[in-house]
Amino acid sequence: MIIGERKPLEEVFNRTDSFKKICVLGCETCVAVCLAGGDKEAQETAEAIKMHREQTNNPVEIKASSIQRQCEYEFIDEVMEELKEYDVILSLACGVGVQTMATKVPEMFILPGLNTSFLGYPLEQGVWMENCKACGDCVLDRTYGICPVTRCSKSMMNGPCGGSSEGICEVSKDTECGWALIYDRLKALGKLEYMDEIIPPKNWSTSFHGGPRKIVREDVKIVRGE
Amino acid sequence: MFAGSNLEKVLSNGHFAVTGELGPMRGTDLGPCLEHAEHMRNHVDAYNITCNQTAVVRIASMAAAIKLVERGMDPVMQMTVRDRNRIMLQADILGGAACGVGNFLCIQGDHQTLGSEPQAKGVYDVDSTQLMRIIKNMRDENVFASGDKLEAPLKAFIGGVVNPFADPFEYRVDRFAKKIEAGVQFVQTQCIYDMDRLKEYMKRVVDKGLHEKCYIMAGITPLKAVGAAMYMKNNVAGIIIPDEIVARLKGAKDKKKEGLKMAIEQIQQIREIEGFKGVHIMAIAWEEMVPHIVEEVGGLLPRPKFD
Ligand code: SF4
Numbered sequence: 121m122i123i124g125e126r127k128p129l130e131e132v133f134n135r136t137d138s139f140k141k142i143c144v145l146g147c148e149t150c151v152a153v154c155l156a157g158g159d160k161e162a163q164e165t166a167e168a169i170k171m172h173r174e175q176t177n178n179p180v181e182i183k184a185s186s187i188q189r190q191c192e193y194e195f196i197d198e199v200m201e202e203l204k205e206y207d208v209i210l211s212l213a214c215g216v217g218v219q220t221m222a223t224k225v226p227e228m229f230i231l232p233g234l235n236t237s238f239l240g241y242p243l244e245q246g247v248w249m250e251n252c253k254a255c256g257d258c259v260l261d262r263t264y265g266i267c268p269v270t271r272c273s274k275s276m277m278n279g280p281c282g283g284s285s286e287g288i289c290e291v292s293k294d295t296e297c298g299w300a301l302i303y304d305r306l307k308a309l310g311k312l313e314y315m316d317e318i319i320p321p322k323n324w325s326t327s328f329h330g331g332p333r334k335i336v337r338e339d340v341k342i343v344r345g346e
Numbered sequence: 347m348f349a350g351s352n353l354e355k356v357l358s359n360g361h362f363a364v365t366g367e368l369g370p371m372r373g374t375d376l377g378p379c380l381e382h383a384e385h386m387r388n389h390v391d392a393y394n395i396t397c398n399q400t401a402v403v404r405i406a407s408m409a410a411a412i413k414l415v416e417r418g419m420d421p422v423m424q425m426t427v428r429d430r431n432r433i434m435l436q437a438d439i440l441g442g443a444a445c446g447v448g449n450f451l452c453i454q455g456d457h458q459t460l461g462s463e464p465q466a467k468g469v470y471d472v473d474s475t476q477l478m479r480i481i482k483n484m485r486d487e488n489v490f491a492s493g494d495k496l497e498a499p500l501k502a503f504i505g506g507v508v509n510p511f512a513d514p515f516e517y518r519v520d521r522f523a524k525k526i527e528a529g530v531q532f533v534q535t536q537c538i539y540d541m542d543r544l545k546e547y548m549k550r551v552v553d554k555g556l557h558e559k560c561y562i563m564a565g566i567t568p569l570k571a572v573g574a575a576m577y578m579k580n581n582v583a584g585i586i587i588p589d590e591i592v593a594r595l596k597g598a599k600d601k602k603k604e605g606l607k608m609a610i611e612q613i614q615q616i617r618e619i620e621g622f623k624g625v626h627i628m629a630i631a632w633e634e635m636v637p638h639i640v641e642e643v644g645g646l647l648p649r650p651k652f653d
Contacts, residue, residue, distance in 0.1 A: 286513055318476075321480070322472075
């Protein structure tokens with residue numbers, strides 16, 4: 121899922137200071153699960169802004185609310201009319217949600233309340249780990265489930281660099297070496313021969329390096345007039 | 347001959363090769379770098395030019411390499427895949443070769459967050475193994491990575507690095523084999539201090555016959571001070587400095603002299619280890635000591651000359 125982190129409150133205060141009517145809008149899917157941008161966080165953020173405004177003698181009318189997904193028009197539709205009563209929407213969705221909102225309600229100001237961090241999963245309570253870069257050409261079949269593009273700090277495709285030491289990456293003592301993980305996994309599965317295969321340069325045009333991506337599926341498109 | 351560079355001639359004629367290392371400056375004056383090169387002219391066969399070493403911005407390795415070519419010296423142009431995509435890597439290979447550079451050394455490069463511009467975007471379009479194969483294909487098949495043809499052929503002696511001190515140790519020799527398969531012709535090792543581990547690594551290398559498929563040069567860096575040794579020991583991933591080395595340095599009255607003495611002994615020892623075809627001396631910020639080291643090892647001078 122998409123993992124996000126709330127922007128520092130100072131930054132949020134600064135960006136919203138000039139608005140008199142604010143709606144803090146949470147998103148109840150990914151960012152709610154990672155405890156960054158759901159209904160609860162929307163309430164907390166609204167409360168913090170309100171207190172800040174009171175302290176700075178800059179009264180504000182503020183409301184916290186949330187919808188199931190800010191990245192789909194049908195969910196935005198449900199609250200559309202209500203949103204229009206505000207000067208600004210502080211969205212606690214990921215960047216996808218913020219931009220979908222901006223497209224759907226173009227006449228309104230939409231500000232991001234989160235930094236969208238990465239695609240990942242909860243490792244344990246309070247810890248999230250990145251494990252996919254959405255490169256558009258999945259190589260997990262070759263490494264049996266650990267992504268070298270994401271888990272190796274240098275996205276190496278042909279084994280560990282010279283900075284791999286006792287399972288730790290040269291980048292930081294808190295970072296596991298992705299290739300050490302891959303090696304251990306292949307060894308456990310009896311598939312070490314993969315390590316000997318030379319993987320040719322990756323096609324990055326399926327990733328962002330080919331420009332913003334778009335998928336068109338003719339089989340599921342609704343053809344006008346039908 | 348693949349490139350006809352001095353280094354290739356020395357190695358292919360069966361001589362024990364000696365290379366030095368030069369780090370270009372962090373300003374526009376290459377003077378000190380060229381002075382160091384002149385100083386070791388009669389003591390080394392070729393000069394590695396580092397490529398933004400430790401991810402710190404410096405004069406581009408190609409620029410310094412070309413300056414050496416102009417002076418009749420043989421550069422080993424290091425190329426990291428950290429800062430350039432395949433377009434620029436291939437362009438720099440063409441550029442270097444067009445100006446007389448023959449040796450290209452492919453390395454991954456230290457991660458950008460560890461260097462002078464920690465906010466930089468890392469490129470990593472290809473990895474070092476892939477770069478070796480790209481150069482090999484440019485040279486042997488006359489094709490770029492895309493498959494397009496080169497307009498004029500490339501001559502290149504392809505180099506790389508191996509690190510016997512990185513992990514997983516049991517994979518390190520296979521990784522070397524993979525690089526040979528990709529096209530590497532000579533490799534230099536990471537700085538050697540742990541002789542036991544080195545010997546174990548080389549035994550496995552020789553068992554696999556890799557020393558017959560690729561020239562292996564031992565990387566030696568003299569230790570200048572206890573602080574420097576401790577820093578490397580604790581902070582540089584992929585370098586192992588055994589406690590007894592640190593203790594020996596600590597116990598010495600003249601640390602610098604002892605550091606040089608240890609480096610000289612290390613070179614003498616690695617000459618006894620089967621598989622090594624040369625030594626690469628990385629006297630970082632101590633380049634002026636390279637001639638002394640080479641002289642003291644014994645049997646390395648004069649360096650072979652070719653017409
Ligand atoms: S230490 Fe491991 S994870 Fe880190 S850059 Fe090297 S191979 Fe990749």
